[in-house]
Amino acid sequence: VHRGSNHGKLISSAAPYTSHPFSVDTVSLSYSDSGMWGLSVAAHGDEIGDVLKSSIGVVRGLQDSTDEEIQAAKNKLKLSVIAERESRAGIMANTATESIFSNGPVSTTQICDTIDSITSEEVVNMAK
Numbered sequence: 001v002h003r004g005s006n007h008g009k010l011i012s013s014a015a016p017y018t019s020h021p022f023s024v025d026t027v028s029l030s031y032s033d034s035g036m037w038g039l040s041v042a043a044h045g046d047e048i049g050d051v052l053k054s055s056i057g058v059v060r061g062l063q064d065s066t067d068e069e070i071q072a073a074k075n076k077l078k079l080s081v082i083a084e085r086e087s088r089a090g091i092m093a094n095t096a097t098e099s100i101f102s103n104g105p106v107s108t109t110q111i112c113d114t115i116d117s118i119t120s121e122e123v124v125n126m127a128k
Contacts (some may be wrong), residue, residue: 010039010057017050020042024055030101037126062127072119078112 010024029036039059043051063078065073084090085108098106 010055013054013058014043014051017054019046020044020047020095022047022051024051034073059127064125065120065123067120070123071116073117074115078115081111081115082108 010026014022014024020043023040024042025040027036027040029040039052039055040127041052041055085094095105098104
C-alpha cells in the first residue's frame with residue numbers, strides 16, 4: 001500500500017483490486033501561467049488495469065463534489081501543509097523545494113491563500 005499509511009479515496013478505491021504492493025498518487029506541475037495535473041500509478045502487471053480504472057473513476061467522481069466537500073478537502077490540505085512545516089525536516093524539505101520551483105521560500109499563509117482561492121468550478125473542470 002502506498003507508503004503504508006495513506007487511506008484517501010485513491011488508495012481506498014484501488015486496494016480491492018490488488019493483492020500486491022501498489023502506489024497511487026497525484027502529480028501536479030504548476031507554472032506561472034499554466035500547469036499540468038495527473039495521476040501516478042504503480043501496480044503489479046496483472047492488476048494495473050483495474051487499479052488505473054478505479055483511480056480514474058475517483059477523479060471523474062470529483063465532478064459531482066458539493067461545495068461542502070470541496071471546502072472540507074481544502075481544509076484537510078491546509079492542515080497537511082501546516083503539519084508538514086512543524087518539524088525541522090519538513091521545514092528544510094519545503095524550503096528546498098520552494099526555492100527550486102518558486103524562486104524562494106513561500107509562506108504558509110501564501111500557500112493556504114492559494115488553496116482557498118481554488119473554486120468548485122475549477123475542481124469540476126479539472127475532473128473532466
